Amino acid sequence: MLFRKTKFELSPRLKLGVGRGYSQNQILKISAVICLVLAVGLTFNAIRLMIKGKNQAANQEQVLGTTDVKNSGGQDSLQFINYTVAKGDTLFNISQKFNISWNTLATLNNLKSPFYLKPGQVLKVPKQ
Numbered sequence: 001m002l003f004r005k006t007k008f009e010l011s012p013r014l015k016l017g018v019g020r021g022y023s024q025n026q027i028l029k030i031s032a033v034i035c036l037v038l039a040v041g042l043t044f045n046a047i048r049l050m051i052k053g054k055n056q057a058a059n060q061e062q063v064l065g066t067t068d069v070k071n072s073g074g075q076d077s078l079q080f081i082n083y084t085v086a087k088g089d090t091l092f093n094i095s096q097k098f099n100i101s102w103n104t105l106a107t108l109n110n111l112k113s114p115f116y117l118k119p120g121q122v123l124k125v126p127k128q
Helices: 012-016 024-059 091-097 102-108
Strands: 061-063 066-068 080-084 122-126
Touching: 091 102, 102 122
Parallel strands: none
Antiparallel strands: 061 066, 080 122
């Protein structure tokens, strides 16, 4: 009688390997609460950004993604550098050199798609 076989009966949940079950009603309630929290958070963030944008607009003017701060003389002064395109230059590479968006650079220089650049072409680049 040393090796006696014993049978154990498992519950249906253990047979399926499932822990505590959730009803469909509980899942809907949990997802509704999560959606509500996200909606409230996004609403507060949108309001905060609108207020912040109004405060910045009162102090500064935005031009093509850069800001133009008024100097002590009261005149707006956005200064530009003339960059001469070299062989092998692309709009993206030039924008990376001057830390500016390639979209801004294209708009500022009235470049149209497909944005071909010719060696010797002069581009206006905002000074930073």
